[in-house]
């Protein structure tokens with residue numbers, strides 16, 4: 001847990017929130033275009049060893065791992081990495097995972113060092129934690145749009161075929177070891193595969209098409225905005241608890257600060273947290289996050305995204321498929337561990353699926369069992385972390401977390 005310690009439009013004033021969302025979309029054209037080139041895409045009806053759905057960190061890790069073991073892999077990504085993405089503070093172990101995956105150059109090209117973090121949790125004072133003595137060295141701050149696009153390009157360099165702007169819309173199995181996936185994009189496409197990895201993030205669309213159930217644990221949402229604050233060459237993320245939830249601020253290279261308020265969807269609606277005037281007033285009521293954002297030029301937001309915790313119940317249709325990253329388990333952003341988990345589960349799922357396709361399903365069974373064990377220990381860590389903040393026991397946000 002970060003303690004050293006994101007889709008409903010919830011505004012009571014729709015016009016101001018629509019303006020905020022338009023600024024968010026318009027921001028795509030102002031950002032620097034990601035300087036990676038993508039292949040034009042596969043032919044309709046192509047057959048692959050594995051289709052990996054979703055080109056986030058988990059999908060890129062899985063696709064590169066499988067391609068390096070000689071499999072014909074298609075990595076299908078819905079976006080073109082044009083819109084801003086959340087999840088910008090990467091703890092020190094991420095750098096080690098990136099190097100192990102052969103993605104070390106991505107860290108160098110897209111990240112700036114993170115020296116540590118700070119939190120005001122359980123009390124008003126800010127407690128700082130330095131990464132100076134961390135055996136993995138410093139962490140990273142990244143612009144996730146660039147970071148994710150570079151990871152996908154690196155998986156293509158490792159041998160995966162990459163298609164962007166194409167969304168998997170259904171995934172079916174014939175029960176005899178073959179999958180059919182349909183996709184929407186510039187033209188409708190259909191692919192055949194012997195194996196599938198769902199790395200589509202929290203919605204886990206292909207896994208749900210295959211009959212897996214998504215168990216949602218809370219109603220957490222993130223109300224996010226970006227400010228231009230000046231060149232970022234190193235920095236620290238901050239967490240600050242308040243009665244209605246918690247705030248988070250993190251540098252985003254090259255020159256921004258991400259500011260997020262994490263609360264529950266119903267509280268967000270009731271209090272109008274996504275209304276720009278309410279957002280500004282609540283931000284002004286913080287101590288440390290306000291200071292970090294002081295003087296920043298608003299670029300976009302506030303925009304609401306679901307950050308609800310969930311895990312996938314793997315009871316499902318037969319066949320060689322696995323989920324990885326947030327599709328497998330979406331954790332509370334307080335952990336700042338989502339990207340690391342996505343990279344490691346992506347690589348593990350890739351290896352386990354390669355074994356399964358070679359006739360050895362044991363590693364895939366072990367992978368699913370490990371995911372359940374991880375879920376249990378994650379829930380314990382989350383409970384312990386929220387228990388450290390006892391200043392507002394009567395506030396719904398905290399009372400819910402102290403009960404669960």
Ligand SMILES: Cc1cc2nc3c(=O)[nH]c(=O)nc-3n(C[C@H](O)[C@H](O)[C@H](O)COP(=O)(O)OP(=O)(O)OC[C@H]3O[C@@H](n4cnc5c(N)ncnc54)[C@H](O)[C@@H]3O)c2cc1C
Nearest residue numbers: 054056057058078087089168201222325326333338339342
């Ligand atoms: C508010 C918030 C703040 C966070 N902060 C941090 C942080 O500071 N540090 C950290 O480590 N983690 C953070 N996280 C968590 C982190 O962002 C995720 O854990 C991580 O992005 C998971 O990676 P992934 O590859 O599994 O999924 P994603 O990053 O969600 O990637 C999924 C990809 O699949 C694509 N896709 C979706 N549906 C389809 C489809 N049907 N067909 C094809 N492609 C599809 C999407 O476009 C996307 O590129 C945060 C999360 C939230 C919600």
